[in-house]
Amino acid sequence: MTLMELCRSVAQWLGVPAEYRDAATLILLALADAFILFNFVMLSVLVLIYVFRKLIGFIQARLGPRYTGPRGILQTVADALKLLTKEDIIPLAADKVTFNLAPLIVFLPALLVYVVIPFGDPKSGLQVRDLNIGILYIAAITSITVIGIVTAGWASGNKWAVLGAMRSGAQLLSYEVPMTLAFLVPVLLAGSLRLSDIVNSQGEWFWQWNAFRLDYLGLTFIAFLVYFICALAETNQTPFDLPEAESELVAGYHVEYSGMKFAIFFLAEFGNTIAISAIATHLFLGGWKAPAPFLPDTGWWSLFWFFAKVSTLVFLIIWIRGTYPRVRIDQVMELGWKFLLPVGLLCVTGVGLLVAVRP
Amino acid sequence: MGEAIAFWILSALIVVAALGVVTLRNLFHCALCLGLVLFGVAGIFVLNGAEFLAGVQVLIYVGATLVIILFAVMLSENITGERIRVVSYNRPLGLLAALGFLGVVLFLAVSQTSLPPHTSSVKDPSLQVLTDVPNNIAAFGTLLLTKFIVPFEFASIFLLVAMIGAIVVARMAE
Amino acid sequence: MSITLTHYLVLSAILFAIGVYGVLTRRNAIALLMGVELMLNAVNINLVAMNRFLQPDWRIVTGQIFAGFIIVLAAAEAAVGFALVIAIYRNLDRINVDEVNILKW
Numbered sequence: 001m002t003l004m005e006l007c008r009s010v011a012q013w014l015g016v017p018a019e020y021r022d023a024a025t026l027i028l029l030a031l032a033d034a035f036i037l038f039n040f041v042m043l044s045v046l047v048l049i050y051v052f053r054k055l056i057g058f059i060q061a062r063l064g065p066r067y068t069g070p071r072g073i074l075q076t077v078a079d080a081l082k083l084l085t086k087e088d089i090i091p092l093a094a095d096k097v098t099f100n101l102a103p104l105i106v107f108l109p110a111l112l113v114y115v116v117i118p119f120g121d122p123k124s125g126l127q128v129r130d131l132n133i134g135i136l137y138i139a140a141i142t143s144i145t146v147i148g149i150v151t152a153g154w155a156s157g158n159k160w161a162v163l164g165a166m167r168s169g170a171q172l173l174s175y176e177v178p179m180t181l182a183f184l185v186p187v188l189l190a191g192s193l194r195l196s197d198i199v200n201s202q203g204e205w206f207w208q209w210n211a212f213r214l215d216y217l218g219l220t221f222i223a224f225l226v227y228f229i230c231a232l233a234e235t236n237q238t239p240f241d242l243p244e245a246e247s248e249l250v251a252g253y254h255v256e257y258s259g260m261k262f263a264i265f266f267l268a269e270f271g272n273t274i275a276i277s278a279i280a281t282h283l284f285l286g287g288w289k290a291p292a293p294f295l296p297d298t299g300w301w302s303l304f305w306f307f308a309k310v311s312t313l314v315f316l317i318i319w320i321r322g323t324y325p326r327v328r329i330d331q332v333m334e335l336g337w338k339f340l341l342p343v344g345l346l347c348v349t350g351v352g353l354l355v356a357v358r359p
Numbered sequence: 360m361g362e363a364i365a366f367w368i369l370s371a372l373i374v375v376a377a378l379g380v381v382t383l384r385n386l387f388h389c390a391l392c393l394g395l396v397l398f399g400v401a402g403i404f405v406l407n408g409a410e411f412l413a414g415v416q417v418l419i420y421v422g423a424t425l426v427i428i429l430f431a432v433m434l435s436e437n438i439t440g441e442r443i444r445v446v447s448y449n450r451p452l453g454l455l456a457a458l459g460f461l462g463v464v465l466f467l468a469v470s471q472t473s474l475p476p477h478t479s480s481v482k483d484p485s486l487q488v489l490t491d492v493p494n495n496i497a498a499f500g501t502l503l504l505t506k507f508i509v510p511f512e513f514a515s516i517f518l519l520v521a522m523i524g525a526i527v528v529a530r531m532a533e
Numbered sequence: 534m535s536i537t538l539t540h541y542l543v544l545s546a547i548l549f550a551i552g553v554y555g556v557l558t559r560r561n562a563i564a565l566l567m568g569v570e571l572m573l574n575a576v577n578i579n580l581v582a583m584n585r586f587l588q589p590d591w592r593i594v595t596g597q598i599f600a601g602f603i604i605v606l607a608a609a610e611a612a613v614g615f616a617l618v619i620a621i622y623r624n625l626d627r628i629n630v631d632e633v634n635i636l637k638w
Contacts, residue, residue, distance in 0.1 A: 412604075460553055477593070
């Protein structure tokens with residue numbers, strides 16, 4: 001039984017009159033989708049934070065969390081409980097309404113991105129909505145995060161927060177441009193903005209995936225690298241974690257936030273980390289497809305392949321975080337505008353020419 | 360039915376937020392209200408079958424223009440100084456002009472709605488490229504790069520000029 | 534009640550009038566430019582709604598393209614406009630448009 005039929009029978013059971021039943025079904029379906037997505041993001045973030053701390057621990061020759069639960073699995077839960085029970089401090093100089101609003105503006109896009117991301121073969125119903133503007137929707141929704149961050153910095157009424165918000169806003173705005181250019185390469189190859197079309201345009205073997213295919217002179221791989229670097233910058237991951245550079249800015253735009261509101265910023269950041277890995281998987285790494293045509297990739301197997309690829313990318317991000325130092329703000333801007341932007345333009349122009357020339 | 364519900368919710372959002380933009384005293388709050396208006400307009404675009412335009416609206420207006428506005432607000436306040444209070448002047452005159460304009464336009468909109476439908480069709484030579492486009496996004500792109508290629512190129516040159524101009528003006532003090 | 538073209542036209546007219554009020558009554562340059570953005574959005578609603586209701590063929594999206602150009606021009610306008618605002622603020626330390634009354638300094 002699909003979710004749609006379930007919602008229909010729930011609407012029937014609730015006694016909705018027949019002429020409104022379709023509308024009620026759609027509303028129930030939207031609510032159910034939202035509920036599932038929210039829980040998925042929360043659970044995966046919970047797991048990710050634990051894995052993150054363990055891995056960073058191993059990289060730094062420590063053990064990571066150990067004592068809460070077996071092998072420290074419950075550490076994240078304990079931390080979440082601690083943050084929930086903390087006093088919710090609103091500084092005197094803060095602008096109350098916007099101060100409370102800012103974490104929501106940051107968190108909502110992190111959740112909304114998942115609406116178009118297929119978690120497996122959409123034919124098995126593993127996608128919430130297959131929008132025809134899929135990739136444009138992702139670019140648009142993720143660009144909202146900046147507003148939340150700038151609002152948080154401004155509303156705190158603290159000069160470090162404002163400086164952190166300025167830095168962060170400039171960084172996110174700059175890296176959106178090459179990221180959108182990198183989005184264009186798979187779109188050009190698929191001729192569609194729909195995510196399922198983009199995945200289906202990539203071949204069965206792993207060397208036919210957008211990241212590894214050689215028939216476009218390796219430009220697609222360069223586009224993948226551009227996307228990956230921009231994605232690191234967009235989610236404030238090391239080496240681009242300037243907005244929250246502890247040693248220079250206290251903590252950047254969320255310096256005045258405490259308790260649950262602080263936790264929401266971190267939830268959004270980790271949610272975004274998974275989201276960018278999922279987007280990279282679909283655009284460049286063949287989505288839910290198995291690396292070879294003789295391996296099964298239908299039904300639940302597509303879920304497995306999708307999560308295997310996403311986990312690999314997330315591991316890569318954590319690895320980079322444990323390995324590289326932070327760059328300076330001027331280096332960030334130079335990398336974005338003077339290197340990634342021209343390279344992105346080159347990729348789009350090259351792939352566009354090749355697509356136009358080839359039959 | 361669905362469209363009616365969505366339309367009334369979106370228009371209520373747009374009108375209330377727009378009133379916030381022009382009446383609130385805190386400039387940052389005005390800018391956030393403007394963000395709500397832009398979102399509402401994107402929703403109106405979706406209702407009218409312009410999904411691509413809605414995405415562009417959010418990406419460019421909310422993601423770029425609004426951020427520029429917020430930056431301008433933050434830069435023109437002293438970094439931790441007092442908030443700017445924006446005051447409205449000549450309120451009665453402004454109200455009179457706006458209401459007068461609204462009256463005329465509403466009269467026209469309500470009384471003269473028997474506008475003739477467009478006569479252009481895909482049989483026209485300049486629109487023949489649209490004969491077998493799969494969806495409205497493809498139609499948008501096709502039309503942009505065939506019939507409207509000159510305005511399109513002009514817009515890109517215009518953007519370049521605006522970008523250089525903005526950089527020059529903003530760095531003039533240095 | 535089904536939604537017709539008139540509904541969209543009225544919404545657009547109200548939004549435009551609010552924008553006019555903002556432009557006429559505000560003196561702060563940033564608030565003034567925000568009023569202009571409201572008016573541009575009102576125009577876009579008009580264009581897209583007319584394209585849908587008056588053009589029976591969904592493939593001809595001329596109105597949407599026009600609205601797209603307006604979005605592009607509005608972005609350029611915002612970039613230049615706010616660069617000017619910042620430059621004026623830096624040099625004259627004031628942001629109200631009627632206090633900026635010198636052409637040279």
